Amino acid sequence: MMGQATSYYEGSTSLKPLRGDCTRKHKEDPEHHCYYWKCAVALGVVLAIVSSAFVVTVSAVLLLMRPSDALVSHAVPSLAPPFASSPASLFVSYCPKKWVGYGGKCYYFSEEEKSWNASQHFCSSFNASLAGIDTLQEKDFIMRYAGLVEHWIGLRRESGQPWKWVNGTQLKQQLFEVRAEGDCAYLSDVFVSSSRCYSVRNWICSKPDAYMKAKKNVMEGE
Known part of the structure; x- marks a missing residue:
């Protein structure tokens, strides 16, 4: 029993360095975080451009639909x-x-x-x-x-x-x-x-x- 417990403990202890190495590997990998940051920035820029284009299009349509004030004032x-x-x-x-x-x-x-x-x-x-x-x-x-x-x-x-x-x-x-x-x-x-x-x-x-x-x-x- 004591041998089995010791073996389990030792087995569990032997996994800790592996998890630590994996975590450390991700933390020390700047390219992994940089990739997602660039994607987020690019997505934000695209959304901003699309929103601006939509606002400009709607404003232009409303301006064309409005009657000319010059004609209304004289007619x-x-x-x-x-x-x-x-x-x-x-x-x-x-x-x-x-x-x-x-x-x-x-x-x-x-x-x-x-x-x-x-x-x-x-x-x-x-x-x-x-x-x-x-x-x-x-x-x-x-x-x-x-x-x-x-x-x-x-x-x-x-x-x-x-x-x-x-x-x-x-x-x-x-x-x-x-x-x-x-x-x-x-x-x-x-x-x-x-x-x-x-x-x-x-x-x-x-x-x-x-x-x-x-x-x-x-x-x-x-």
């Missing part, structure tokens, strides 16, 4: 109602700041009140006139945009004479009826009425937009 989209059939309403209207584009025209809706004559003078200073109405679709658009506020439009008559627009053309009876007995017409939220020209109201100016104006100039040049 006022046409606010045509869904039932508008005018071909000109399919174009983008180019109008001055604070003017609204629709159907080839630019409209200015005032925030203050003036008499009919003073309102027309204001519009003339912008190469425009008090708004004329050519179609029922245009009338519906103006009434909807103006809301509940009454606005002067470019329609007037002399005593006992028919209604005429500021450009001298006569109002078509099938377009709408002017109510009341005044000499200057204004637009309410539901109908067109009239009153004394010296009374004060908001007003609406209109003029051809840049597209229609350029088209007209080309046609006149021909």
Whole structure:
């Protein structure tokens, strides 16, 4: 028994130097640790490059998808109602700041009140006139945009004479009826009425937009 125990102990003791030699061998082998360190550094560099490329690609795609601010600032989209059939309403209207584009025209809706004559003078200073109405679709658009506020439009008559627009053309009876007995017409939220020209109201100016104006100039040049 004692011999066997001694032999086992001696056998166990004889293995210790072997483990110590193996451990010492790995500790003294710098190439083994250097290999894994280089692999880790290389993997980190590759991941950094891939991440940077992904961020740059996503940023470029988002930049291309964003609309041009220059076009948005100068182009006022046409606010045509869904039932508008005018071909000109399919174009983008180019109008001055604070003017609204629709159907080839630019409209200015005032925030203050003036008499009919003073309102027309204001519009003339912008190469425009008090708004004329050519179609029922245009009338519906103006009434909807103006809301509940009454606005002067470019329609007037002399005593006992028919209604005429500021450009001298006569109002078509099938377009709408002017109510009341005044000499200057204004637009309410539901109908067109009239009153004394010296009374004060908001007003609406209109003029051809840049597209229609350029088209007209080309046609006149021909």
